[in-house]
Amino acid sequence: MKPTRIRMCHSLVMNYGLYKKMEIFRAKPANKREMSQFHTDEYVEFLSKITPSNMNNFVKEQLKYNVGDDCPVFDGLFEYCSISAGGSMEGAARLSRNKCDIAVNWAGGLHHAKKGEASGFCYVNDIVLGILELLRYHKRVLYIDIDCHHGDGVEEAFYTTDRVMTVSFHKYGEYFPGTGELRDLGIGKGKYYSCNFPLRDGITDENYKSVFEPVITQVMQSYDPSAVVLQCGTDSLSGDKLGCLNLSMRGHANCVKFVKSFGLPLLLLGGGGYTMRNVSRCWAYETGLAAGVELGSEIPVNEYYEYFGPDYKLDVRQSNMEDMNTREYLERIKGIVLDNVRKVGGPPSVQMTDIPRTADDYADDNADEDMDDPNERIPVRQRQKMIQPDMELSDSEDEGEGGRRNHQSNKSAGKAPASEKTPEIEIPTSNLLSTNSQATRSPHTATTAVSSETVPSPAGAAGTADTAEKNGAAAMDLYIQPRQRNWIVMAQRVIRPLITSLPRATRISTRAFHVSAARVASTSPFTERTGVNLSETKYRAVSDSLHSYGSYLIQCLPKFVQQYSVLKDELTLYVAPSAIIPVLSFLRDHTQCQYKAVMDITAVDFPTRDQRFEVVYHLLSVRHNARIRVKTYADETTPVPSATSLFRGADWYERETWDMYGVFFKDHPDLRRILTDYGFEGHPLRKDFPLTGYTEVRYDEEKKRVVYEPLQLTQAFRNFDAASPWEMVGDGKDVKPEAFKLPVAKPAEEQKKP
Structure with a gap:
């Protein structure tokens, strides 16, 4: 998830000449108030304060907000979140204002972040913030996720509403985040508006296309959205470090091409992807599809040219990985998904009105951002040109062909020279690409769109x-x-x-x-x-x-x-x-x-x-x-x-x-006795059976059921003397209960007689 992959993609876009077909501009970073439209104030404030130097002072908060393991603390964390969220929100605003037909923010697509916690390398859910901006003008928004991992954060945010439909194609099973089951359909008004297509390892282009296009076609017919958000996570590509699918670059891009064919306002976002040379190839190619330009197979010379060796081709091919998705399995799942999608109702009767904005919404807190350091006066755009050696989650020589050829950088990556400091993680400015004229995102206020509540865990992991x-x-x-x-x-x-x-x-x-x-x-x-x-x-x-x-x-x-x-x-x-x-x-x-x-x-x-x-x-x-x-x-x-x-x-x-x-x-299918015998009258734990009286309950072998019969006494009643430790048996006569009398004490006068 290092920003180097975004810079590599931007370099390919520029050197292929795609900038001539679109407008490229730096998005306004989102501020705390804009992030709080979905995330909690406490969580946003925590992200703005924590740094590697003071993280020991926030041990309790790190556990509460799930920051530390999969979501480490690094310098510029909040700036990174602001840029990612601001790009998606600005792209959504431009689509809503008819400033462009397609908006692209490859720095976005962080679909795991929750309302009050980080998850899976995702700190701020820019997708939810972008959808909330779209809901200001659009009655219905469709979200499609082709990342290898399930988009749990976005699904959770809109699980109870019919104004956003989420469709996710992902690996399901013993795989992060463990959600996205076929039966997860939504709740309340959101029933059937959450659609999950669980996949197995190694799916190929042909099988992926056979399920993606029919499902999306049915969703378009049944749901009738007015805007689409497509999360293009590239960890579904073949050879990804953390992925387990087997899509080629063109198989992945076919999803973008197919969704674009519907002619709806489209917001393209990034996502996962951990083999940087393949990530940048795929996103550059899909940027060309969005702009209507077919890119050549030869990688143009650029500052990252050595990353794309040894073939220097714009292509990611499938491997010989076994496809565990059989035809029978895919057809069965597809049939269930299509049946659920057909149950989606018509468009909701929602009166759409613009939300007035205040004067504070138009203030730009980052007007002087071009001058990154007031002492050195280095513009941000110049800083982005500085190529930085990659550390974790980057290509290396042990990956075989296509490894980076900067041998000196690889050898020295493990330790910094004595005269130099270890380079800090560099946060590039998000480049938002659109296919129409340039405009500035209108600021955002609280939206009337549906959002999920803070979700405390049953085990007490999040929120109050x-x-x-x-x-x-x-x-x-x-x-x-x-x-x-x-x-x-x-x-x-x-x-x-x-x-x-x-x-x-x-x-x-x-x-x-x-x-x-x-x-x-x-x-x-x-x-x-x-x-x-x-x-x-x-x-x-x-x-x-x-x-x-x-x-x-x-x-x-x-x-x-x-x-x-x-x-x-x-x-x-x-x-x-x-x-x-x-x-x-x-x-x-x-x-x-x-x-x-x-x-x-x-x-x-x-x-x-x-x-x-x-x-x-x-x-x-x-x-x-x-x-x-x-x-x-x-x-x-x-x-x-x-x-x-x-x-x-x-x-x-x-x-x-x-x-x-x-x-x-x-509506129980077979409500009959399971512990008592058939023919038994009453219910034992209600004490509906005889404890006293003259009725016998027994099982009759001939009738094969329990029968009730009058009790016939054949044994003499026993006479009990409370003063004696021994049981006193009667004279053997069959005495009826009403004639049976307990012994009584003799009168005092009789006891005095000699």
Whole structure:
């Protein structure tokens, strides 16, 4: 992901003469306010402050925001994020203003970044920011991802809306980020607006084309977008260091050519790609396709010419890698995907109005950026000409043919000379390419487009309820009711100062206020205490995270989740019977839930209640290593919707619950007894079987079922003497119960007689 690959691509574009067919300009870097349209204020502020010199002061924040391993800290980190995000936002703004037909930002395409954390070499999700800009003028935006990795960050951001449809073709299985399952279709209004096509290793150009073009054609027909964003990650090319697909340069570029043929406003973005010579070749070739120019096969002489040896050709060929994608597998997956796409509804009835901008939006904080160093007065464009030896994730001699021929640089790359400092990572200015006249991006304000909330992990890895409330208010989330959100914010702002002013002995945990209004006004029959057990200090950290996660779930599903409770390290949601299917679907399919395993379904009987049964669902998320309980209620006649359509394992669990408790499950395919014998009347755990009386329950071999027969007594009743340790047996006569009397003490007068 080093910026050298962007400079190499730009050098090819210039030396091929493509600049004559398009306008090339430096995009205005995005500022903190623009990044906060999607990302949280705290996360953006963290990125702006952390540097390699002070990173030891942000150890806790690095863990919280997932910065350090796959997303290391380097000098110029925030500048890099600003340039990448600003390029995509400016390209989207130019498309919306009809300033160009196609906009290109190869420095963008960072599709793994989440609202409040970095992931997979991605710090700021420029794709989401660009789509939010497009949604200011376009009713529907289509996002297509041909990177080898799943675009989880973009899918998560628009998982609950029908104004953005995400389509991703990616390697699925034991592969980062582990998301993008075929069944991940969206939730709520976003159902069927998330489309995933999981691939296996080694797919070729022919097989890729056979699935890409039919799926995109059907998406265009069913969804009818007015703008398209295409993420062109090149780690799907053959020979990529971190990829496992087998596309040639022309097979990869065929996707760009096919999407361009629909004639819609198109934003081309970069993405993954870790073999720099192939990345620059592919993106330069696709830039030519966007400009309508067929590039020659000979690489023109340029400052990076030695990188493209030994053939110096503009081509990336397929290898002899085995294609694990059989024809039967691709046809089966394609059929399922096409069926799901056909279920997409018509265009939404959204009134499109421009959002007025303030005077501050037109201010350029980087007007003097040409002079990078006021002491040396070196323009940025001149600084970009300085070629820097590549370190990590670059081509080297051990890669075989095509390795870089600067032997002196390779030998000295491991250590810096004593008289020189190790070169710092250089951040080039993003070059935004468009195929029409030059114009400047209009600044951005808060958009009315749909964005996802801050998503705390079930294991407590990200965010708090406060952050979700603060940053979610700027976006129009389909699940959050404005009055409810305002009530929460008001409670947090007004009540917390009162709490902190109390003496320590009387102070109340503020976690009690991380609850929506639906929890306070709930009239559900649940009686379990939902407060926090302050005496539990062992699970305090986990409990805090679960409270944040429970608040997030209530915010996402305010119509369905009535309340939640946290006991030690376990979270329980309380829902109405009609909400079982929507809630379980959300917990199973949402990328921050992934509760794909049902561990148990059971019930608890409270005979004195009107709704005497509590039905309990135990779910497990293997991805997050987390458990969750979902509780609903029912009486003896009202059925609960069956979960067999979501979990295959629910079949036997629901049969067992009906057999033991008598809870009916609607739409269950085979609701019959599983533990008791056929013919048994009643349900054992409701005590619906005789403990006393004169009825015998037994299994009849001839009738092959349980029969009930009157009890015939053939043994004398036993007479018990409480004063004796021995059982006293009667005289052998068959005494009826009504004639049987316990011995009584003699009167006092009789005891006194001699």
